[in-house]
Amino acid sequence: MLEGNVASQGAGTSEGAYAVEMVGIRRHFPGVDALKGVDLKVGVGEIHGLAGENGAGKSTLMKILSGAERKDAGHIILNGKEVHMSGPADALALGISTVYQETSLAPHLSVAENLFVGRWPKFAGGVIDRRRLMREAELVLERLGVELPLRAQVNRLTIAQQQMTEIARALSHDVNVLILDEPTSALADNEVAALFAVLRDLKAQGISVIFISHELDEMLELCDRISVMRDGELVGERAAAETNVLELVRMMVGRTLGEMYPKRAVPVGEELLRVEGLRVRSKKSAVSFSVRAGEVVGFAGLLGAGRTSLMQAVVGAVPSEAGRIYVRGRPVRVRNPEHAIRQGIGYLTDDRRRTGLAGVLGVGQNLTLASLPQFARVGVIKSRKEVRATSDMVEALRIVTPSLRQPVALLSGGNQQKTVLGRWLLADVDVLILDQPTRGIDVGAKLEIYGIINNLASAGKALILVSDYLPELLGMSDRVIVMREGGIIAEFDRAEATQEAVLLAASGHPPGRGGRATPSRGHGSGGTGAGTDGERATK
Amino acid sequence: MSTVGTQPEGSGPLGDIEQSKPVTSTDRRPRPGSDVEARTWLRRGLEQFGLALFVFALGAFLTAYTPHFLTGVNISALFVQMSIIAIIAVGQLMVIITAGIDLSVSSVVGLTGTLSTYLVVYSHTGVALGMFLGVLAGGAVGLVNGLLITKVGLPPFIATLATLSAVGGVALLMVNGQPVGAPPSFNVLGTGKLGPVPWAIIVMVIVAACGWFVLARTTLGRAIYAIGSNYQAARLSGIAVNRVLNTVYVIQGLLAGLSGVVVASLVLTGDPTSGTNYNLDSIAAVVIGGGSLFGGEGTVFGAMVGALLMELIANGSDLLNISTFWQEVILGIVIIIAIAYDQARRRALARR
Numbered sequence: 001m002l003e004g005n006v007a008s009q010g011a012g013t014s015e016g017a018y019a020v021e022m023v024g025i026r027r028h029f030p031g032v033d034a035l036k037g038v039d040l041k042v043g044v045g046e047i048h049g050l051a052g053e054n055g056a057g058k059s060t061l062m063k064i065l066s067g068a069e070r071k072d073a074g075h076i077i078l079n080g081k082e083v084h085m086s087g088p089a090d091a092l093a094l095g096i097s098t099v100y101q102e103t104s105l106a107p108h109l110s111v112a113e114n115l116f117v118g119r120w121p122k123f124a125g126g127v128i129d130r131r132r133l134m135r136e137a138e139l140v141l142e143r144l145g146v147e148l149p150l151r152a153q154v155n156r157l158t159i160a161q162q163q164m165t166e167i168a169r170a171l172s173h174d175v176n177v178l179i180l181d182e183p184t185s186a187l188a189d190n191e192v193a194a195l196f197a198v199l200r201d202l203k204a205q206g207i208s209v210i211f212i213s214h215e216l217d218e219m220l221e222l223c224d225r226i227s228v229m230r231d232g233e234l235v236g237e238r239a240a241a242e243t244n245v246l247e248l249v250r251m252m253v254g255r256t257l258g259e260m261y262p263k264r265a266v267p268v269g270e271e272l273l274r275v276e277g278l279r280v281r282s283k284k285s286a287v288s289f290s291v292r293a294g295e296v297v298g299f300a301g302l303l304g305a306g307r308t309s310l311m312q313a314v315v316g317a318v319p320s321e322a323g324r325i326y327v328r329g330r331p332v333r334v335r336n337p338e339h340a341i342r343q344g345i346g347y348l349t350d351d352r353r354r355t356g357l358a359g360v361l362g363v364g365q366n367l368t369l370a371s372l373p374q375f376a377r378v379g380v381i382k383s384r385k386e387v388r389a390t391s392d393m394v395e396a397l398r399i400v401t402p403s404l405r406q407p408v409a410l411l412s413g414g415n416q417q418k419t420v421l422g423r424w425l426l427a428d429v430d431v432l433i434l435d436q437p438t439r440g441i442d443v444g445a446k447l448e449i450y451g452i453i454n455n456l457a458s459a460g461k462a463l464i465l466v467s468d469y470l471p472e473l474l475g476m477s478d479r480v481i482v483m484r485e486g487g488i489i490a491e492f493d494r495a496e497a498t499q500e501a502v503l504l505a506a507s508g509h510p511p512g513r514g515g516r517a518t519p520s521r522g523h524g525s526g527g528t529g530a531g532t533d534g535e536r537a538t539k
Numbered sequence: 540m541s542t543v544g545t546q547p548e549g550s551g552p553l554g555d556i557e558q559s560k561p562v563t564s565t566d567r568r569p570r571p572g573s574d575v576e577a578r579t580w581l582r583r584g585l586e587q588f589g590l591a592l593f594v595f596a597l598g599a600f601l602t603a604y605t606p607h608f609l610t611g612v613n614i615s616a617l618f619v620q621m622s623i624i625a626i627i628a629v630g631q632l633m634v635i636i637t638a639g640i641d642l643s644v645s646s647v648v649g650l651t652g653t654l655s656t657y658l659v660v661y662s663h664t665g666v667a668l669g670m671f672l673g674v675l676a677g678g679a680v681g682l683v684n685g686l687l688i689t690k691v692g693l694p695p696f697i698a699t700l701a702t703l704s705a706v707g708g709v710a711l712l713m714v715n716g717q718p719v720g721a722p723p724s725f726n727v728l729g730t731g732k733l734g735p736v737p738w739a740i741i742v743m744v745i746v747a748a749c750g751w752f753v754l755a756r757t758t759l760g761r762a763i764y765a766i767g768s769n770y771q772a773a774r775l776s777g778i779a780v781n782r783v784l785n786t787v788y789v790i791q792g793l794l795a796g797l798s799g800v801v802v803a804s805l806v807l808t809g810d811p812t813s814g815t816n817y818n819l820d821s822i823a824a825v826v827i828g829g830g831s832l833f834g835g836e837g838t839v840f841g842a843m844v845g846a847l848l849m850e851l852i853a854n855g856s857d858l859l860n861i862s863t864f865w866q867e868v869i870l871g872i873v874i875i876i877a878i879a880y881d882q883a884r885r886r887a888l889a890r891r
Contacts, residue, residue: 315775317774317775336774336779337774337775337776337777338777338778338779340777341776341777342777347775349771349772349775354769354771355769355771355772355775356769356772356775357769357772358764358765358768358769358772358773358835359768359769359835360768360831360835360836361764361765361768361835365761365764365765368761369761369765369772369773369776369778370776370777372758372761372762372778373758376757376758379757379758379759380756380757380758381756381757381758381761383756423776427777
């Protein structure tokens with residue numbers, strides 16, 4: 001019928017030619033309306049971009065489409081027929097394949113084995129038919145038009161090759177729709193180009209691609225149409241040829257900052273922390289900045305910009321190769337977090353479950369973890385003092401827990417976050433680095449944490465705020481430093497820092513006016529180093 | 540607590556989002572006697588004392604069924620036997636709480652027992668000095684274990700497996716594989732008594748009390764739990780993780796050494812192979828007593844009850860004429876039950 005012809009044009013504009021129609025999709029999580037009735041239409045043989053800030057609902061929407069997440073309401077229509085899915089297997093059977101950001105390959109198996117994991121061609125006795133496996137794997141690669149060492153173990157491949165293996169595996173199923181969640185964040189420029197060539201080829205074969213990325217330039221280059229999401233809603237849809245980065249950023253950002261961020265003006269005092277020429281191992285750029293008493297300095301950047309590894313390097317949790325750290329003007333050596341705390345520098349981790357909480361220990365024990373010496377004499381803990389201090393902290397932060405002994409893993413996200421924050425309040429550090437302090441918690445708890453940030457600033461502490469959520473970052477910071485590929489690319493005063501300017505800088509467009517562009521040493525020569533170990537440097 | 544029936548369970552990416560429960564001063568903490576409070580207490584009670592009750596019941600059963608159980612001689616012998624495992628179990632407990640394991644115990648027991656008798660017999664050191672040096676040798680092996688783990692970066696399993704082999708070999712080389720007979724004066728820790736109480740039992744009680752104090756009341760103990768619960772969190776909170784781990788393995792080495800000296804004293808022989816069973820016995824005592832191989836959990840009380848249970852099974856089986864082969868089967872089943880319970884509890888915790 002008509003459909004095939006339209007598909008080959010790739011525009012997918014005419015009625016009835018949609019490979020995917022999602023209508024009125026809703027999803028509620030406790031405390032959050034993640035999706036508030038989203039419509040998404042993707043044409044047959046179209047590459048469709050999905051843009052939006054972190055937390056806008058892109059991933060949840062795609063998880064619903066790939067069967068990994070339930071929807072509370074709405075319809076999914078594939079090629080004109082409504083479908084119902086109860087799990088990822090259903091989605092695969094319907095021809096929807098997904099490549100997630102983090103690789104899900106078995107590192108010790110070969111590429112060919114990974115392509116057909118769980119579906120290996122077998123002889124009657126259950127022994128794998130290696131010859132047939134190789135033949136079928138070659139077919140998949142041929143169809144994809146890429147070359148991969150089929151017999152090589154996956155953990156010896158480059159990140160780009162692994163990504164390609166992942167895509168090849170997705171395509172080894174019978175695929176109509178391919179979903180890619182941030183596939184380029186770990187790739188160098190030439191690898192991105194190779195990936196795009198493959199995707200255009202798939203498009204020519206009539207396969208629809210949904211492409212999620214924070215790199216708007218790439219999205220404009222690759223996609224036919226782009227949908228923009230914000231706060232669980234679809235803000236708009238544009239043909240890529242008729243829009244630009246600025247318009248997309250405006251759509252992503254939308255509202256103006258309201259009274260959500262009760263930033264309090266505090267007189268700024270002496271310089272408490274200065275970092276000079278610090279270079280994290282595996283990063284090309286050296287970084288310098290300083291923070292004063294009473295000041296909140298925000299760090300913005302895309303995923304993999306290197307903010308977390310920089311902050312961990314400041315407290316000695318990851319090795320740095322060069323650079324100096326000064327506390328109150330005095331040079332100090334910080335080889336590990338123990339030294340850092342002794343110098344009055346604390347780091348609240350970006351991932352409370354993996355690197356923040358001692359889950360099976362009680363709330364009280366978690367609270368005093370960074371300040372034990374205060375509560376002990378010759379190594380013996382003064383229990384009464386500890387109990388008094390921790391129950392005061394539970395009271396002050398309004399941590400909801402049945403008792404101080406309650407394993408912290410059993411608390412809700414917001415209360416867990418308040419517990420790790422309380423740990424640093426008890427440690428009474430002068431410089432506190434807050435890495436994603438409000439990630440995954442509800443609005444009420446967020447507001448309480450903003451209040452604590454204000455109080456700390458008023459008390460003359462120096463604060464560093466790392467956040468993926470721009471409204472929060474701009475709302476709470478006196479200054480905003482923007483990082484990209486391991487280096488600092490721009491810095492804005494509170495007055496100059498708009499979401500547009502920060503987002504543009506973070507995606508490689510430092511400001512011509514309004515902000516000071518810092519010379520970016522390592523920037524512009526391909527982004528491999530920044531992406532591979534970027535935001536997950538602790539493990 | 541009631542949950543709203545229509546509300547979907549938070550799962551997936553936003554699963555840890557806080558339940559949207561209004562925070563008011565009245566529901567801040569569950570009232571005493573509320574469901575949550577009662578369940579927490581019941582669970583804690585069962586965890587802490589369920590095993591002790593079982594051990595008590597087993598003791599009552601043996602008292603009823605054999606007249607030979609509840610006699611001064613038998614009970615004393617039972618606790619002396621238990622002391623060997625119990626002393627090691629205190630060290631093994633600390634190691635396991637850090638999410639580690641020490642498999643070198645068997646060889647350390649053989650080495651220290653042999654070394655101390657050797658010194659007394661061939662170098663004519665006094666009994667006390669010989670024993671002291673034996674214990675120190677255990678601590679030295681512990682230090683090697685610790686450094687292999689913290690400096691070389693070996694997993695505890697591998698590091699201590701290697702020292703198990705190497706130290707076992709050294710013990711055999713020292714005496715050319717032949718057990719050394721000790722002079723009768725070497726029996727202090729084995730059959731010697733303070734009043735009516737054998738020294739071995741007194742040593743065990745002191746070790747257990749110190750172990751409890753360290754784990755429950757000191758910063759070192761808190762650090763041990765924190766490292767086992769979440770290594771990265773402990774490190775980022777400024778805990779000197781390497782120093783703590785080294786200390787723990789040294790303590791474990793010293794205690795295994797002490798136990799080795801007790802064994803040699805008990806049988807008046809320095810036998811390089813005397814410790815063969817103690818690796819698994821000490822680990823079993825810890826896990827039966829609620830210690831978790833995933834780290835972060837375990838108490839001295841639990842480990843002591845675990846050691847007592849194992850000794851009761853052995854002692855009771857002897858008295859009831861159950862073959863030693865069956866004893867091993869029974870012990871195996873007890874371990875399976877203990878670990879299966881631990882796993883089920885962890886899964887329940889992870890689901891929240």
